[in-house]
Amino acid sequence: MKNYFILKTLCTYIYLAGGGDMWFEEGEISKGKSLLYQLYCCILFSIYISMTVLEIIGVFFGDMPSDERSDCTTFAVSHTIVLGKMFSVIVNRKRVKELNKKLVEICKDHEEEQRLAQNYRIIRINVVAYAVSVYSSFFFFLFEGIRKMMTGSHFITIVTYWPFYEDNSAIAVSFRFFTTLVLAVMMVTMICIDSYAIVSLIMYKYKFMTLRYYLEGLRGQFDRNNCAGNEEYATEQLHAGLVEGIVMHSNLIRLSKDIDRCVGAVLALQVCLSSGSAVSLLLQLALSKDLTLAAQMKIILFVVALYFLLALFLCNAGEITYQASLLSDSIFYCGWHACTTRRDVRRLVLFSVAAAQRPIVMKAFNMLQLTYGTFIQVVRGTYSVFALIYAQTSQ
Template sequence: MKNYFILKNLCRKMYLAGAGDFWFEESEISKGKSLRYRLLCFILFAFYISMTVLEIIGVFFGDMPNDEKSDCTTFAVSHIIVLCKMLSVILNRKRVKELNKKLVEICKDHEDEHRVAENYRIMKINAVAYAVFVYGTFVLFIFEGIRKMMTGSHFITIVTYWPFYEDNSSIAVTFRFITTGVLGVMMVPMICIDSFALVTLIMYKYKFITLRYYLEGLREQFDRNNYAGNEEYATDQLHSGLVEGIVMHSNLIRLSKDIDRSVGGVLALQVCLSSGSVVSLMLQLALSKDITLGAQLKIILFAVALYFLLALFLCNAGEITYQASLLSDSIFYCGWHASSMRRDLRRLVLFSCAAAQRPIVMKAFNMLHLTYGTFIQVVRGTYSVFALIYAQNESTAE
């Protein structure tokens, strides 16, 4: 039941971050419906949306230097997509609860303690590394804002339409610090929801690994039981075990659609976020004339964080396809050919192998394939767009 506690603990963190209760057991985390909690969530998201709206207005109507205009554009695009990612999960709360229940129940009787511990270690490393990248970037933005303030300008991290660039009043300075705090708080539910999508993919991958080891164990069990006078018992055990494995495989195949409906929006929007925002960041880095080392570091780390999360999503999704492709051999070599019911088992094995040979490709919005190749295409496409815009800008400048 290790997966039970992993998911429950993650859902508890999502609840504390203000995203809501996603656990399938009622009143286990939220302890009933709380009006105070709903009011707090409403206030938090009102702050997030208001800040994003001010960024959007700043992009179109703001009068500010080029570097702040670039930051305003990058943050506006990023925060629009981040809000859409969070809302795509929050508005699908019922489906997410059903997904959590299925992730806990499927293959739970055959999970190995050591493999689940390894699974948890990988989840923890990936989630912590992503959080470190995100808050490392946030700290660099704060340092850059402090540096600007120390050199005679004003403190700035989030660039919004108001306060105006020339406004250095106490109200304006206070508002800039408040938006920085809002950004820091906004990152908590964002990281929790991204981590949930990542944990879902990793846990799904390990379900296929668990099933593969279970099917390989059927052959070992059959060989131990298949001796003179015990052939019928060995065959019955193989038959019942194979049927159970096929049922688990069918449930896992159906689970891919549940994952797409629940967190597919997060995965698809991350592709848009990583490609669009990174182009803006690269142009800002390439076209800025007097950019400081701190500003360069914050831009580079921001871009790395976006690509790092995308790589985690797409590579784990690609690993699901690979692990699922190994099941056909495990089914075929389960020992059916040596049993006394090999003619009856042959048809069952053939249908199961055929089903396992259909590649399970994770998709976002049922159209975008989440594979290793998609990650490479996104990286190449992003660089191509950057190179095109940069070349056009250089030719215009000349």
């Protein structure tokens, strides 16, 4: 029941981070609708939205130095897209509950403890590495803000329209520290939502691996049953096993649409965030002549965090396609050729192989293919745009 434990734990973190109860078992995480919790969520997201609005206003109307304007633009774009990712999952809470139930139940009778432990280890590595990359970037933003304050300027991490650049009053300083705290909390909510998308893709990939090993195991089971005088029994067992495998395969194919409805927007918006924000950050790194080491590190680690998350999304989605493509061979070598008593087993294998030869390609909004190739295209496209703008600007 590791999948059950992983998803329930993640949904608990999402609940604590203000995302609501997304677990399919009522009363397991939240005890009904709580007015106090709803008030907590409203206040939390009102603060997120207000801070983002102040950043957007600062981009158009703020009077600030070029480095702070670049940070303001980067955060305004990033936080707008991050809020879009959050709300895309929260408004689909009912569908997320159904997805969680299916991720727990499909293929659960054939999941092996060793493979589940491997699945859990990979999920933990992916999520922890992503969280570390995000907070490493945050640490250098914080360090640079403290450095500026120690050198006679003002403390700054999040650049907003107010407080104004010249305002060093106690209220302005307090607000700047408050926005830093809001950023740290907002990252927790963001990491929880992104982690849910990562976990969904990894679990989906392991469902196909479970099905593949189940189908490969049918051959060994058939050979053991197909001893003298037991060919008919072996054939019946093979037929029943193939039918069960086909049902699981059909359920997994339908599950791809559920994942697209629940986290497809998260995946698509991350492509936009990684490409758009990376161009702005790389230009800031290339064109600024007086950046400190901490300022350079905060930009570099921000870009690393953006592309690391995109790689987790697209590579895991590409792995789903690869694992699904292996099913046709597993079905073909199940031992059907040794069945002489039932010809319908051969027809069943024929139809199953034909269906498995159309492997799933994960898409966002049924348009953007989520594959290894897409990741390479995004990286190349981002660098091309950066190189073009840099060449025009540096002339």
